[in-house]
Ligand SMILES: Nc1ncnc2c1ncn2[C@@H]1O[C@H](COP(=O)(O)OP(=O)(O)O)[C@@H](O)[C@H]1O
């Protein structure tokens with residue numbers, strides 16, 4: 001009997017001790033030793049380690065030949081195997097290499113020193129202009145804002161592009177998709193916005209582009225003027241998928257930091273599709289099932305997580321207005337990423353190859369583009385003009401083929417007649433040279449002039465109409 005009582009007493013004491021230890025937050029020192037594991041398998045981009053029980057999302061370093069280390073992240077586990085993905089090139093990896101977990105919580109260096117700089121997904125400067133002095137450190141994943149404390153979108157943002165300012169007004173804190181195929185002018189339009197937008201800071205995330213395009217964007221499209229108030233995070237296509245994912249997260253984290261300083265930030269992410277592709281590569285290589293067109297479910301979970309981090313801050317503290325480019329190859333608007341993006345963004349601007357091929361830039365398809373915050377930031381007469389212009393353009397485009405061959409009979413539809421008469425002026429209004437800026441007031445006034453001009457417009461000859469049509 002006495003032994004049983006003693007056992008109870010000891011058990012009770014152990015529980016009391018354990019509770020006191022847990023309350024004081026003491027860590028048994030042995031955890032530090034258990035962190036080192038061994039590399040068991042390396043197939044494709046996935047590494048398998050055993051012996052290191054590191055939590056999901058934490059960082060590890062794997063020793064390579066010659067005593068170098070490669071950074072990797074825990075992306076999954078199965079039994080006692082931990083799946084890792086590298087953030088750098090995997091050269092010189094050896095079987096049974098040491099795998100050491102590291103603690104890195106705030107890993108994004110932020111500060112004023114980032115302005116005018118080009119960095120990679122690890123924060124390493126790519127522009128050869130020396131080290132960047134961090135002021136503070138923030139996490140890659142950001143801190144979620146309670147949706148109820150987030151400031152509503154009530155103020156318009158001048159992006160310097162007439163067609164957008166007048167017809168698709170953007171609100172401060174709005175998240176917009178820029179949908180287009182390749183070579184239709186996305187980068188050029190983003191470049192115009194970096195130069196002309198009324199924002200304090202511009203953060204550009206170049207995710208999965210070709211290396212040459214990164215250089216092109218920084219040197220020609222952005223230029224000195226654009227770069228001065230920008231931070232560029234570039235992760236070209238040849239970097240591992242995890243690095244491309246981190247590039248987008250780092251750009252967002254930097255934008256968040258500036259927003260929390262009370263600044264108005266413009267975040268340009270080119271492209272959201274390549275971000276999704278990176279997550280697809282990661283998901284598939286750790287064994288997730290492919291669902292819609294080969295995309296595993298985690299892709300559709302990561303997209304809103306990224307996009308929700310942009311927007312207005314809580315209680316009026318700064319804002320992030322964000323543009324995400326979405327690739328729609330072959331004008332496939334049903335592509336799953338385009339579909340998912342449309343559902344989570346507050347508007348989309350569509351660039352169309354037909355318009356670009358006609359030499360009309362920016363090639364915005366006004367008819368199918370939508371800004372979901374228009375109601376909050378425009379007045380009734382303005383909205384009426386937008387509707388009227390869309391009506392005219394829809395009527396014209398419905399008869400485009402007939403007009404092109406000169407078979408349209410004037411007088412058969414008064415709306416088409418008016419569209420036809422105003423067409424050269426409409427094209428002039430929509431077109432804008434890259435070196436020209438047009439603020440919200442000027443854009444709005446130009447729209448009013450375009451539509452309120454009641455003088456009988458000079459009848460357009462078919463010859464001038466043809467000149468504006470795409471060569472087919
Ligand atoms: N606003 C513009 N004015 C004149 N040409 C343009 C304009 N925008 C794009 N272009 C032409 O289209 C090409 C591709 O543009 P780019 O912005 O690189 O497209 P994307 O980023 O969609 O691939 C440019 O090299 C340029 O010739």
Ligand SMILES: [Mg+2]
Pocket residue numbers: 183186187188213
């Ligand atoms: Mg581009």
